[in-house]
Amino acid sequence: MSPPLRAALALVRGWTYLYTAGMAPALRDARRAEIESDLWEFHEDTRRRGYPPSAIGAHMLLRLVLGTPADLFWRAEHARFPSRIVQDALWVTAVASVAFVWWLASTLQALEPPEGMRRGGIDVMRLVYPFQRITNVPSPPPTPYEFARLTTTRCLIVRLLPPPPPPQPASR
Amino acid sequence: MRRKQGTLVPLELAICEAAAGLRSRGIDEFHGYEIAKTIGDAADSKLLTAYGTLYRALARLEKMQLLTSRWEDPAIPARENRPGRRLYTLTALGDDALEDAGRTLEEPARAHRRLAPA
Numbered sequence: 118m119s120p121p122l123r124a125a126l127a128l129v130r131g132w133t134y135l136y137t138a139g140m141a142p143a144l145r146d147a148r149r150a151e152i153e154s155d156l157w158e159f160h161e162d163t164r165r166r167g168y169p170p171s172a173i174g175a176h177m178l179l180r181l182v183l184g185t186p187a188d189l190f191w192r193a194e195h196a197r198f199p200s201r202i203v204q205d206a207l208w209v210t211a212v213a214s215v216a217f218v219w220w221l222a223s224t225l226q227a228l229e230p231p232e233g234m235r236r237g238g239i240d241v242m243r244l245v246y247p248f249q250r251i252t253n254v255p256s257p258p259p260t261p262y263e264f265a266r267l268t269t270t271r272c273l274i275v276r277l278l279p280p281p282p283p284p285q286p287a288s289r
Numbered sequence: 290m291r292r293k294q295g296t297l298v299p300l301e302l303a304i305c306e307a308a309a310g311l312r313s314r315g316i317d318e319f320h321g322y323e324i325a326k327t328i329g330d331a332a333d334s335k336l337l338t339a340y341g342t343l344y345r346a347l348a349r350l351e352k353m354q355l356l357t358s359r360w361e362d363p364a365i366p367a368r369e370n371r372p373g374r375r376l377y378t379l380t381a382l383g384d385d386a387l388e389d390a391g392r393t394l395e396e397p398a399r400a401h402r403r404l405a406p407a
Binding site for chain 1: 325326
């Protein structure tokens, strides 16, 4: 097993262990076993179909990252926290992770699959930004700072400016 | 935004459709990865449904009683040297929900066809 694949497996297992920690044993063990089964099936299936280990690892990581908001929401749904503050913090983290994943998803670019693997169901995707600017689209996605600035400015403009005047009839 | 009571979100609908599709091919029980792969193939998607999204949706469908699940006999994975699978089945209620969703999707299309000029 290659080091990238081993690292991806460790990350998925580690994250699953983390977000299920402290839950009711039946629920916790069921989720961990289910993820473990999925990892095994996915690994075996893609290996049989001849995908390179690095591609399998990258796909696992993407499935992990894109699912983290759902993991946190699921955890919050089943939370048994004594403190309301902790529970609220979990919800806030979940919402923040949705924003992060949305931003991440907007920066992903699919790689062209190799010939003969076009209907395989999995492909490698890579992070284009911030490591490399997208060159084949006219406007690259904004950085988080730019995004926040633009959003704030737009909100302020909508709130402060009066509505635009109705269109005037064309004069002859 | 809260969803309407009893309605299915697109992923839940996709899971029920994929489960019905598997059953029509003689596969009554399916595990998580199998359903993710079926959905991915049907949508011609490059990426399989994320772990968290998939298993949260499956849990929700089970809570809504549209799916039932059981863990397979531990002797089987022990013999095949792999982790045990949680096997899901589409219930009669799941079939009904799928039919209802199909009707809901079909109605606007039918109305559009009726209204569209010939």
